[in-house]
Amino acid sequence: MNFNVASPETNEELFEVIAANQGRNFRFGAGCTDLLIELKKQPEKDLTVINLGYLNDPQFNSIENNDGSVRIGALVTANRITSDLTIQERLPVLYEAANQLASGQIRQVATIGGNLCTASPAGDMACALVALKAECEILSANGKVRVVPIEDFFTGVRKTDLKENEILRSVQIPVNNSGEKVHSGFIKVGVRRSMECSVVSLAYHIQITADDIITLAGIAIGSVAPTIKFASSACEYLTGKRFSEIGSSESEEFATKILEYASPISDIRASAWYREEVLFNISKSIFE
Amino acid sequence: MQKELKVIGKPMPKLDAGIKVSGKAVYGQDVVLPDMLYGAILRTEYPVAELVSIDTSKAEQLAGVVSIITADDVDVNNISYRRDHPALKKGRVNCIRDEIAAVAAETPAIAREALKLIEVKYNVQEGVFDPFEALKDDAPQINEFSSHEKNKNISHPFHYEHGDLQQQKDKSAHIVTSRYFLPRMTHACLAPCAITADYSNIDNRLTLYSVTQVPFLYQRDMAHVLKMEPSRIRVIQTVIGGGFGSKLDMYPYEPICALLAMKSGRPVQITFDREEEFIASPTRQKMVIDLTSGVDEKGKFTFRVAKIIMDNGAYTSWGATTPFVMMQTFSSMYQMPACVFDADAVYTNNVYAGSFRGYGNPQATFAVERNIDLLAEKLGMDKAEIRLLNANFRGEFTGQELEFNTCGHKDALEMVIDGVGKTRKENDKDQKRYKKGIGFASMLHVGGGAKIYPSDGCGTILKMDDYGYLTIITGSSEIGQGSETVLGMMAAEELGIGIEKIRVINTDTDIKPWDVGVHASRTSFVAGNSLLGAIKELKTKLSPKAAEMLKTDEDDLEYDGGTVKSIKTGESIKIDKVARQIHFKGPNDLLTVSHYYEPGSKFADKNFKGNISGAYAFAAQAIEVEVDTYTGNVRVLNIHMAQDVGKVLNPLGLGGQIEGGVVMGMGYALTEELKVDNGYILNPSFHEYKLPTACDIPEIHFYPIETIDEAGPYGAKGVGEAPLIPTAAAIANAVSNAIGVEIDSLPITPEKVLQALSNKS
Amino acid sequence: MPTDTHKITFTINGRKMERTISPSLLLIDLIREELSLKGTKPGCLEGECGACTVLINGDAISSCLYLAVNVNGKEITTIEGLSTDDRNAPFDPVQEAMIQHGGVQCGYCTPGMVMSIKAFQEHCEANRFVPGREEIKKAIEGNLCRCTGYTKIIDAVESLFEGE
């Protein structure tokens, strides 16, 4: 493993190194927890790592609470997400996903941007963000910004919509401030209770009015398809229903709808059969 | 000599804990010698192949490469007690671990780079990966050095029997037969293997900085391989980052490192990375056990017939001798009128198995205890009660001629039955999704060494200096289990000096006297007895002088508080003063003595009968689990563990051994399996080979039972292996109890649980 | 492409240092090979075991997955930095608790374990928070130990907060 490192501190420097490396072999490095593992397994020749560790732009580095949304910079680490009070209260699904990711040592450096850009079907924070219908804010080396819905951000296994001269700057998450209740959480299934890469995961974020009506539902599933999937028909099924009236037959119907989005494979960690069984079971469990 | 104990039985932090918490302990990977090179080993790409050619010329050209060896460059003997394992392979490879060439270079990176430049042409062949296939007549002979006793592919056959089988079958009201599948588990020591070899051609001496747990057998084996005189090999044990049986055998990388050092004329270090550790270090025996057992209508066990096929892998290690231990479990755990036992270690082209804490006993116990639950169900008898009814007892002379001079089996069962009753009440409510269950299992294991080698002894040299400080030079080794501390405590107890004045030297074969090594939970027992013998001899020097100085009789003396005291007069004198008087005044002697202890155990006879251990350890566990029927995850809630330890020497160390063993047993039960497919290892990383984490552990309730065995130091028996042995069996019984399915294999993965539930409905 | 070298300044165990390093150097290699501090242990080199844990500005990270260039301007604490010079009290309270509660067996996981606990202890104290056993388990979830079964380590951590 042998590479060069450039550590831009300002956006101008960042744009310069991106521009200078067009057509050459380069990778961004945020927390580098995915990147270094990948490079150890498959060293790349003539590689430059554009190290984001010293970038001082707050748009990359901070969590902002705006009216109606929370904006999280791509370089915000899992640990900072878990200690943010707004996220704890308003976005439990993201809090739980970040808190169940790897271990404390990894969470200390692993960034939300890295989790998204790695585009793993097992990405925990990424799964939560899909359920939350986040939007990705993408910055290009010429200074232009574009915003894409998270579902369009993932284009395949470990593939994203990012162009060669683009970088993810932040994600924006809509937050309903009308005082509705949220039923929100992240279920990660693996063999151990910690240090697990999910065999199946389920992110759910459901908003409920004071008179018990579900106004919004976001359901995403991980590790059961080439990319993380948003289960829109399951979400539609819930919207408008009374939350407290969802009984076992409704929750099974709901779970069946979720299964339609799963196309799991069998690998050394679990069979496709197991993944489907468990996905069904944990899907209905969110109403128990 | 029933005096009150002042040190023994009180919690004592480990003597080496200070240097370990400070990061100052020197492990194998921390050794740095001047001018040292780094070695790396080229392993085969295919499990089974003919080696057509090996071309090292490009690698030799790489700057920084100092020497390269292949089988053609060295003149060596085979390793392993079966002498069936060449350190470097010639002509063909037999499993995915096989070593083809090795490089020594200026840096680890250059050594690894050089491996890539070695060109090997293979003629890939079909392998035999199933031991049952290997037993067929038309199977090829897998190991060319196999000695053909029974079948060309059986490395080591075992047969044992006692009692009148037919008579006992006739007596049986119920008979059950089951087949059990036990997986490969691997030690996964936190420190990967490491060795540094330093050869001096000036005096033809080889020094090895090694992580072996059996330094004297290792010295001899190494000498055999290298065709050297053993005494020219000095083994220095570095601090060992986990052993658990993995360091009982010598592996090819060790002589390879020595050969590289000899060829280079410079010290060479080889360390494994984690992947190599998973691929190239041994595993617990994978085996299939067919067990038939019977019970009469009152619930008394009648007989057991066990037939075991072990996957030996391509070469033989000490692990092939695990049937020595397993047969005791079948023949003697719970009262057993008749037993027939057969076990064959069968060669395959899989990675070879080694020895692992418990030495076959976890597998045997799993089969026996699962069968007991099945018998109890047939009888409609309570699962705790059937065990109590058949428990071993003091004075029992078993069919295998083991003599249970002390026995805490029944007490152990009673304690855990009681314990689990209490915690069970606390979280009683069964829910729809989560199902709770309880499982029991016992264990019988050697507790006073095990005579499997012509000697099971240990030597001790003691030296007390002019200032009253004691150096214990013991043959035994410390591998993290805390034996060093226990020895220090014994000396502190007997000589009445503070533990801070005691040093234990135990790492250098040039200095320390012989010992067979760490195995069979023997160290506290055998090394302890050896030390006590040495102290007695030291006192034959100290006591006469002290008596003379205190003007009293020798049997009026008490060693306490750094002094020797007259009980009658209360007068005392500092122990260092006595030492100086002996040295400088008369008899002008030094306080150095040595002692060798050989346990009174016997070699088992040809039929494997005989009292092979100085004492036997018994334990029982009751485990409470919760099964998530949605995901198949099993959560262990409470583990109650009662063990007959003879006598508690150091409660702190004992507790640590118990908890560590139990959690390791949990890994075996639930998450750990080295997966091998067509000879390839599928999960050689901590990412895919799952050790329990802190978040997975249950509450562990430990109840030591003291039966004071005359043979042991202060009555103590061995403890190290026991806690792991019954855990998987008890967890399997608990899962079966929770969800009403048969569990006949390990690990009990969530997928297996869900599959079993779905088959049931 | 010839790789450049990078000049970095950092503080390690209270000592300020300047080094010229290769850009792809990992922190664990800076610590073990270049600075010869062998207390930080390589266990897996892939973030899974925690044996290589050190503190960066007080936070526990895995030094095997951390670029050495990223310590520029920061403060590193390794296990060697916890012990004191005081002959009568040579240990940090975390180390002392590990010794007294029997949290050390083979000791290979211990340096990393101690560093994780240290970061956790400071975090709890800064937030005036007394953790329970489940929180303690979570705090050491990234440190594998093959010997102890964790119980005595958890006991040791618990003892640090007794009387609070």
Ligand SMILES: Cc1cc2nc3c(=O)[nH]c(=O)nc-3n(C[C@H](O)[C@H](O)[C@H](O)COP(=O)(O)OP(=O)(O)OC[C@H]3O[C@@H](n4cnc5c(N)ncnc54)[C@H](O)[C@@H]3O)c2cc1C
């Ligand atoms: C031991 C271990 C356990 C793990 N467990 C989990 C787990 O439980 N759950 C989980 O989801 N993940 C897990 N991971 C994976 C990883 O830690 C996470 O995906 C993490 O969030 C990645 O963040 P990072 O900052 O380290 O990314 P990096 O490694 O720095 O980057 C990852 C990828 O994204 C690119 N990238 C990073 N930032 C940007 C950006 N702003 N714009 C464009 N591209 C960018 C990089 O070039 C790289 O290709 C684990 C990893 C390890 C080593």
Ligand code: FES
């Ligand atoms: S060595 Fe860094 S986590 Fe294992």
Ligand code: FES
């Ligand atoms: S003490 Fe050995 S790994 Fe923890």
